[in-house]
Amino acid sequence: NAGVTQTPKFQVLKTGQSMTLQCAQDMNHNSMYWYRQDPGMGLRLIYYSASEGTTDKGEVPNGYNVSRLNKREFSLRLESAAPSQTSVYFCASSEFGGTGANVLTFGAGSRLTVL
Amino acid sequence: DQQVKQNSPSLSVQEGRISILNCDYTNSMFDYFLWYKKYPAEGPTFLISISSIKDKNEDGRFTVFLNKSAKHLSLHIVPSQPGDSAVYFCAASAARVGTYKYIFGTGTRLKVLA
Numbered sequence: 001n002a003g004v005t006q007t008p009k010f011q012v013l014k015t016g017q018s019m020t021l022q023c024a025q026d027m028n029h030n031s032m033y034w035y036r037q038d039p040g041m042g043l044r045l046i047y048y049s050a051s052e053g054t055t056d057k058g059e060v061p062n063g064y065n066v067s068r069l070n071k072r073e074f075s076l077r078l079e080s081a082a083p084s085q086t087s088v089y090f091c092a093s094s095e096f097g098g099t100g101a102n103v104l105t106f107g108a109g110s111r112l113t114v115l
Numbered sequence: 116d117q118q119v120k121q122n123s124p125s126l127s128v129q130e131g132r133i134s135i136l137n138c139d140y141t142n143s144m145f146d147y148f149l150w151y152k153k154y155p156a157e158g159p160t161f162l163i164s165i166s167s168i169k170d171k172n173e174d175g176r177f178t179v180f181l182n183k184s185a186k187h188l189s190l191h192i193v194p195s196q197p198g199d200s201a202v203y204f205c206a207a208s209a210a211r212v213g214t215y216k217y218i219f220g221t222g223t224r225l226k227v228l229a
Contacts, residue, residue, distance in 0.1 A: 004158075031215050033216070033217070035219070040124075040221065041221060042121075042204060042219050042220055042221035042222050043159070043204060043206075043219035043222075044219070045216055045217070045218065045219075048215060048216050050215040056216070058216060059218070090158055090159070092158075094215070102147060102164075102208070102210060103149060103161050103164060104149070104151075104159075104161070104206070104217060105161070106151075106158035106159045106160070107158050108157060108158045109156075109157070109158055
């Protein structure tokens, strides 16, 4: 049982480049999330998808786009990367709305550096 | 506007003693709370949760207390062990109004001294 899988684990970009972070979960969860972690700032919600076909902004959505491709996959796209987007990105999923516990399961993280 | 606050960035405790980590929230709609532990270079892992219908929940060495009137929750670890050294995050959501997002605090780094 892989849980939540994120790719890539590491990425270095130049300012202005674009890239997509991929996330997939195999737990049949309804909801998926993208967070970023920065020193002193904790985990901040970028975007989330309560269920397949829906996406909503979180606390820090500017500069990002998301796609809920199907129930398993939720991608995060940086169209024009900026140094301020240097961070560690975490994808998470939850059965929210189902019969199980409404607990987030996180992936291992993707470390992004924008030069 | 920080809706979930962990005002202590760090905490050091002697092995075998109690660790108490605190979390405050401002949104009265929050009704479900989680605690996570995070080691370096890993994703956060779930520790314990509490719903607003309870004021206490226990799981082994970990106990979470919720004071709704004060909008405050705390995580107690007894006894503390060196392997508990990590960053701890609290998170809150407003599940009853169908809000599916969790808001996290800034974290507290716990160091358990052997």
